[in-house]
Amino acid sequence: DDITNGFVYSINNEECEKGFISIEYNSILDKYFRNGIEENKKDGWIDKVYSSSNIQRKIEKDWKMVYLSRKKLNNNGIISWFIQFKSEQEQFYQFHRINIQCPSTTFDQYAQVICQLQIGDQQFIDLPQSIFQIYFIEFY
Structure with a gap:
């Protein structure tokens, strides 16, 4: 599927x-x-x-x-x-802060939710788990 x-x-x-x-x-x-x-x-x-x-x-x-x-x-x-x-915007703009909200619940004792972020071709960033996830990622 x-x-x-x-x-x-x-x-x-x-x-x-x-x-x-x-x-x-x-x-x-x-x-x-x-x-x-x-x-x-x-x-x-x-x-x-x-x-x-x-x-x-x-x-x-x-x-x-x-x-x-x-x-x-x-x-x-x-x-x-x-x-x-x-493509025409990339030279003028960039992300300085990303806010990700990923509310999740599991109903199986073995289940887990993994929230990840990938920027460009970089490696995935695992975001910490919590019942209600809000992540602020700062870039400078």
Whole structure:
């Protein structure tokens, strides 16, 4: 169940000028929001994903919960999003601070959620785990 959409969020000029971009996925609504504005929806959560493997949107009506999870009987589930400057912007703009919020819960004693960040072609950075993760990464 590997899916490669290759979707890339390109940072627009207005976002560069403001120095801010917010991308949020709401699992209940199955919609993406960019800077608080609903994005066009075609295929739900998968629509704006760069790639994924063994991931599903799970609706549990009895528990009144909706979330993304690894598919049953799979050891791993991976999902990735890709954000980049347009090539003409790269010489004028750079990230100084990245804020990543990655709320997660596991319902299996052996399960774990690993949140990682990769900048350019550099190695992945493992972000510390907590119940509600907010990471600030400073660059100068």
